[in-house]
Amino acid sequence: MNALVIFGLLAVLMLTGMPISISLGLTVLTFLFTMTDVPLQSVALKLFTGIEKFEIMAIPFFILAGNFLTHGGVAKRMINFASSMVGHWYGGLGLAGVLACALFAAVSGSSPATVVAIGSILLPAMVKAGFPNKFGAGVIATSGALGILIPPSIVMVMYSVATNTSVGALFMAGVVPGIALACVLGGVTWYRAKKFNYPRQPKATWGERWQAFRASAWGLLLIVVVMGGIYSGIFTPTEAAAMSAVYAFICAVFIYKDLGIKDVPRVLLNSANMSAMLLYIITNAVLFSFIMTNENIPQALADWMLGNGLGVITFLLAVNLILLIAGNFMEPSSIVLIFAPILFPVAVALGIHPVHFGILMVVNMEVGMCHPPVGLNLYVASGITKMGITELTVAVWPWLLSMLCFLMVVTYWPDLSLWLPRTMGML
Numbered sequence: 520m521n522a523l524v525i526f527g528l529l530a531v532l533m534l535t536g537m538p539i540s541i542s543l544g545l546t547v548l549t550f551l552f553t554m555t556d557v558p559l560q561s562v563a564l565k566l567f568t569g570i571e572k573f574e575i576m577a578i579p580f581f582i583l584a585g586n587f588l589t590h591g592g593v594a595k596r597m598i599n600f601a602s603s604m605v606g607h608w609y610g611g612l613g614l615a616g617v618l619a620c621a622l623f624a625a626v627s628g629s630s631p632a633t634v635v636a637i638g639s640i641l642l643p644a645m646v647k648a649g650f651p652n653k654f655g656a657g658v659i660a661t662s663g664a665l666g667i668l669i670p671p672s673i674v675m676v677m678y679s680v681a682t683n684t685s686v687g688a689l690f691m692a693g694v695v696p697g698i699a700l701a702c703v704l705g706g707v708t709w710y711r712a713k714k715f716n717y718p719r720q721p722k723a724t725w726g727e728r729w730q731a732f733r734a735s736a737w738g739l740l741l742i743v744v745v746m747g748g749i750y751s752g753i754f755t756p757t758e759a760a761a762m763s764a765v766y767a768f769i770c771a772v773f774i775y776k777d778l779g780i781k782d783v784p785r786v787l788l789n790s791a792n793m794s795a796m797l798l799y800i801i802t803n804a805v806l807f808s809f810i811m812t813n814e815n816i817p818q819a820l821a822d823w824m825l826g827n828g829l830g831v832i833t834f835l836l837a838v839n840l841i842l843l844i845a846g847n848f849m850e851p852s853s854i855v856l857i858f859a860p861i862l863f864p865v866a867v868a869l870g871i872h873p874v875h876f877g878i879l880m881v882v883n884m885e886v887g888m889c890h891p892p893v894g895l896n897l898y899v900a901s902g903i904t905k906m907g908i909t910e911l912t913v914a915v916w917p918w919l920l921s922m923l924c925f926l927m928v929v930t931y932w933p934d935l936s937l938w939l940p941r942t943m944g945m946l
Contacts, residue, residue, distance in 0.1 A: 525550055525810065533849075540796070543803035543857070547810055557813060573757055574686055575801065577676050579794035580760035584741075585627035586786045586793075587767035592777030593738035594636035597622045600731040600739075606720030610712020612645045613658045614705055620662035621701040624669040626741045626763070630851075630888055634663030634899040642903055649718045652904055653914035654711065660900040660911065661918035662704050664885035667851060669697035671745055671760065673797075674851050674881055680801065681808065681859040684873045686756040687749050691940040692874045696882065699935065700925055707921045737770050750943060797852055804856030811860055831869050835930050838862055839883060846887020850895055854887070855880060871933075874946065878936040882929050886922050889915055 528549060532542035551557060588594070601618035608614055619637050627633055638659040645655035667674040670690035679686040711717075723731070732739075744766055745759045754762065771778040778786070829837075841862075845854045859880065866876045888896045890912065897911050906914070929935060940946050 524554065525814075525816075540800040540803050540853075543800070543807050543853075547803065547806040550810055555810075555813070573755075574676055574679050575798070577671075577686070577757040577760035578673055578797055579790065580757075580764045581628040581671055581673050581676070582793050582797075583787070583790040584760070584763040584767040585629050585632040586790045587764070587771045587778070588623070588626055588738065588741075589632050589636045590771065590778050590782065590786055592775045593626070593735070593767075593770065594619070594623055595640050596731075596735035596738060596775075598637060598641055600728075600735040602720060603723040603728040603731040607722035608709060609719060610650075610654075610708050610717050611720040612641065612648055612650060613654060613708040613712055613717070616641050616645070616655070616658045617662045617701055617705045617708055620659070621665050621669060621697070622739065622742075624663075624666040624697070625671075626738060626745070626767075627666055628671045628673045630664050630666035630885070631895050631899045633666035634659055634896050635903070637663065638900060638903045648720075651717075652906065653910070654715075654717065656900050656904045656906055656911055657914040657916075657918050658704075658708055659903075660894075660896045660915050661889050661922065662701070663896050663899070664888050664922075665697060665701055665704075667884055667888075668693050668700060668878075668881055670694065671756070671763070672881065674855055674884055675877065676756070677797075677801070677852050677855045678859055678877045678880060681804070681856055682863045682873060682877070684877055685945065688874050688940045688945045689877050690746070690749065690756065691943055691945055692878050692936045693881065695939050696878055696929055696936055700882075700885075700922070703921050703925050704918055707918050711917060737774050741766055741770070800852055801856060804853070807857060808860035816861065831871060832931070834865065834869055835871070835879070838866075838879070839926065839930060842880060842883035843886060846883065846890070846894075849887075851884035851888065854884060872937060872946075874940060875933040875936045879926075879930055882922075882926050886919065886926060889919050889922065 525546060529542055529546045532545055537545075551559075598615060598619045601615040601622065602612065605611060605614040605618060616637060619641065620633050623633050623636055624630075627636070642652075642655045642659060646652055666672070670693045672690070672693060675689040675693065676686055678684065679689060741763060745763050748754050748762060749756055749759050768783070772780060772783065842854060842858065845858065849857075863873070863876065867873065888894050891897060891908050897908055897915070900906070901908055901911055904911070937946060
């Protein structure tokens with residue numbers, strides 16, 4: 520009964536158009552003051568201990584690194600490198616967009632940042648080259664979602680905070696699915712380009728490819744710095760986030776010189792605004808999770824499912840449906856912080872590996888970012904292309920359908936996610 524009250528109140532507040540973070544906070548406070556005898560001292564203690572986790576520090580650093588790279592010309596050089604490698608294939612610039620999104624995802628950790636950085640440069644070039652606007656928008660809006668699957672990923676850090684799962688293992692688990700999804704999206708792009716005979720670029724010489732690689736090498740090196748540093752044990756994921764912010768600053772200001780010292784305060788302010796928003800959501804989500812646990816809602820759900828003989832296959836299908844529906848109304852960080860504490864204990868009770876469950880949730884978030892009414896990537900792409908959300912929804916459906924098929928593969932083939940971290944001895 521209490522679960523219905525909590526979720527009913529949360530749903531009502533969200534339907535009024537109130538931000539997720541405030542809706543969560545008001546739901547928790549209303550429930551605390553009217554329906555429980557929980558001492559406020561224990562609530563304050565839980566709030567403090569819930570947000571003092573070391574991993575949370577990674578979030579503002581990854582946001583800062585992504586903003587430096589977005590404003591610092593790294594995206595343009597990655598696009599040039601990607602175009603030189605695959606531009607001569609069918610739908611060359613579209614394939615270059617998929618590859619560039621995958622590369623930029625590996626240094627930014629954010630899907631909207633990937634869409635903005637790659638889309639704002641590549642989409643006008645695609646239209647100029649003769650590609651339909653819908654084709655380019657479909658490629659970038661869906662490929663930009665790789666930003667939260669290919670490590671480093673801010674959403675994975677959120678899941679780690681909510682479930683106490685290893686960030687390093689999650690990052691490593693995202694590598695193979697991330698590459699596989701990039702190949703799937705590239706395959707759809709190539710097939711549609713061949714089917715409709717879209718333009719191809721002249722084949723670049725190996726000299727031109729080497730020049731493009733050299734120009735983008737400093738940006739690509741960040742992948743080695745972050746991932747290599749984590750898995751060699753030189754520093755933790757949080758320290759890697761701080762290193763990536765410093766490295767991105769040096770690249771943007773002193774190496775590429777696309778960003779002046781006078782522009783740095785603006786980037787810092789934007790990053791602080793984004794970080795404050797996410798940290799406020801985390802704060803309220805910690806309290807929400809505390810209420811859920813205090814009322815034994817996750818445990819009751821697990822007992823009910825196990826008592827009714829619902830197995831892993833049924834549970835995972837239900838999780839996908841719940842998360843896909845939630846993706847219609849909420850952005851990824853909120854979904855992870857609200858649903859992970861509820862669904863995670865059930866998953867563990869059913870014997871599902873925490874890392875596999877995390878990757879499954881992230882892929883669900885990716886799909887949610889590409890469909891209306893709250894798909895963040897659609898809104899970002901709409902701002903770049905000046906297309907309406909309805910028109911964009913039609914444009915992305917071939918890629919979105921392939922992502923749904925990929926979601927089912929990730930859901931029921933755990934080794935796709937777990938093979939690499941197991942091989943690296945992280946599980």
